[in-house]
Amino acid sequence: MKLGTLTIExxxxxxxxAGITDSPFRSLARNLGCxxxxxxxxxxxxxxxxxxxxxxxxxxxxxxxxxxAQIFGSRPxxxxxxxxxxxxxxxxxxxINMGCPVKKVTKxxxxxxxxxxxxxxARIVAAIRRAxxxxxxAKLRSGWSPEEINAVALARRLVDSGLDAVSxxxxxxxxxxxxxxxxxxxxxxxxxxxVPVIGNGDVRTVEDAERxxxxxGCAGVMxxxxxxxxxxxxxxMAGLRTTPPGRDEIHRVFCIHLEKMIDWMGSQRRAIMxxxxxxxxxxxxxxxxxxxxxxxxxxxxxxxMKRAMAALLLDN
Ligand SMILES: Cc1cc2nc3c(=O)[nH]c(=O)nc-3n(C[C@H](O)[C@H](O)[C@H](O)COP(=O)(O)O)c2cc1C
Numbered sequence: 001m002k003l004g005t006l007t008i009e010x011x012x013x014x015x016x017x018a019g020i021t022d023s024p025f026r027s028l029a030r031n032l033g034c035x036x037x038x039x040x041x042x043x044x045x046x047x048x049x050x051x052x053x054x055x056x057x058x059x060x061x062x063x064x065x066x067x068x069a070q071i072f073g074s075r076p077x078x079x080x081x082x083x084x085x086x087x088x089x090x091x092x093x094x095x096i097n098m099g100c101p102v103k104k105v106t107k108x109x110x111x112x113x114x115x116x117x118x119x120x121x122a123r124i125v126a127a128i129r130r131a132x133x134x135x136x137x138a139k140l141r142s143g144w145s146p147e148e149i150n151a152v153a154l155a156r157r158l159v160d161s162g163l164d165a166v167s168x169x170x171x172x173x174x175x176x177x178x179x180x181x182x183x184x185x186x187x188x189x190x191x192x193x194x195v196p197v198i199g200n201g202d203v204r205t206v207e208d209a210e211r212x213x214x215x216x217g218c219a220g221v222m223x224x225x226x227x228x229x230x231x232x233x234x235x236x237m238a239g240l241r242t243t244p245p246g247r248d249e250i251h252r253v254f255c256i257h258l259e260k261m262i263d264w265m266g267s268q269r270r271a272i273m274x275x276x277x278x279x280x281x282x283x284x285x286x287x288x289x290x291x292x293x294x295x296x297x298x299x300x301x302x303x304x305m306k307r308a309m310a311a312l313l314l315d316n
Pocket of ligand 1: 015016017018020040041070097098099100139169200201202203223224225226
């Protein structure tokens, strides 16, 4: 899949997920064969005001390349400045969030609200296109509501404004994450534009990824929630390994994840808190995982957490 000057092959991408696809998780996924990763969404206003919280989200490790920065906002000039900043930091591409359904974001005209503001969405793409030389992407939903499905028309318009590729998560804003994603809309967008389309939504297995490509003709597949606790999955979808990890490997990778988290957060205590949800995901389906879940609040050091995971994964 060619996105302007960037080639991603095989075209499997880790979706942007706020609070999840931070630098430690992206680095882990890349090292396990995921061909490309997105940052979680970062506020363009935070970036241009040098807010430490936003700038921290833009930190990445050398082994994350190709890494795509996802930004959100509604002011074309601010989005262009933020995109330029991402380019200067060394990101391989910039992605515009047009899918976030959360009110805090949409009430300011950003995220999925841009699906309803095609004029402004096109202005944002054009402003970023003028500002940077790296590829420019946008991630769309199918529309704002079942009565306002407009992914095809908007994608066409954004491509005319200079977009290099478009990702489609075919749920409406009003659906949030409920019901299933309507892959037919991915097929419609694919047929309508002459840039690569990345399909997203409910891809949970290697077979799902294949099926999405076959049914929609999309150039790339993006995987989100199914990669939680399973950073091997995008690499497996890319064909780089065939077998799921065994318990030993799950434990080993969890420990690496935890160490990377401590490095990134600069605090063992905060890293442990953030790793609690990952510990639950890594041990999904393992007998006795409920006991670990209930005891997570009592684990105060990295050594405690590694020991508890070993007891569950290796000694049981
Ligand atoms: C916890 C969480 C955080 C998310 N954060 C973002 C985000 O920052 N930017 C974005 O474009 N989409 C975000 N998404 C949406 C995902 O990228 C993806 O479109 C959605 O989960 C559907 O794909 P899936 O079925 O593979 O999970 C988020 C989803 C979840 C579950």
